[in-house]
Amino acid sequence: MTKEHIQIIADDREQQCDIPSIMARCTEVELLVKRLPCGDYSVGGWLLVERKTVSDLLLSIVDGRLFRQAYKLSQSAMAALLIVEGHFKEKENPALDRRAVLGALASLTLTFGIPVLRTQTCQETVQLMLYAAKQHQFIQHGIVSRGGYHPRSLHKRQLYVLQGFPGIGPALARNLLQTFGSLSAVFDASEAELNNVRGMGVTKAAGFSQLLGSQYKESQ
Incomplete structure (x- = not known):
């Protein structure tokens, strides 16, 4: 299979972080920057990614923004993913009970059907999106069968x-x-x-x- 470029659309509000500039330096990425109706990154036209730092995740739980965004993501024709970037620190938001965070993450995965993945840095976030895009390309070309977990019941x-x-x-x-x-x-x-x-x-x-x-x- 010839090497394919990965088209990624970054929401223009993401330019305040390092991710678009990291992507722009990747020779395999065709980067476009424009306003997206929901999500922060559209990867290969099939995956919609919402990226949140730990502090932004906590704030979005408090103000209810997370669930409004999750609803929009769940209504998209594309697969959706939430990436939480950074490290959780004790007393990051003292007003927010840890149980509220766990409940919010459970709601995202079980109610809205949006998987949540963790990264530590902007660089790792970019790598995760590229890994996902490449795996999708392999599957689209029939190279990877649907292996792994096979339920019995x-x-x-x-x-x-x-x-x-x-x-x-x-x-x-x-x-x-x-x-x-x-x-x-x-x-x-x-x-x-x-x-x-x-x-x-x-x-x-x-x-x-x-x-x-x-x-x-x-x-x-």
Whole structure:
């Protein structure tokens, strides 16, 4: 496979940190800077990344901004990811109980279906996004099979199948199965019916229906 450039769109408000300048020095990155409707970085047109330093994460929990952002990310047609950058320090925000932080992170992953990954520095954040983009390229070219964890129980295998679709995380997969009752019923559901499932949204419902209903062509 020939080496492909990775197109990354950085929100223009991210120019105050070092990440866009680090990306600009990467020969494999095609960097664009403009205002994004949600998220801080669009990676390869398939991954939407919200990046937060530890202090900003804590502030966004206090003022409720985190959950508004999480809702917008969950409605995107792209897969979503929250990267928390830096080190948690004792008494970073004395007014915020540790239980509130754990509850917020649990809500992000289980309710909104947004995975949370940790990095220590801006450089590591860039590397993480590039690793994700390269792995996605490998899969798109059929180089990597879906290996690793294979659940044994029936209900976990059903969830696993749905989580193989772009933008469908554990919470949304569970909502789909609880709503329709079986995988075949999920696949037979209309776009309008899918749109009514909590966490699905218009764009994800349209993308899911298109993926299931489109004729396979080798050149696509």
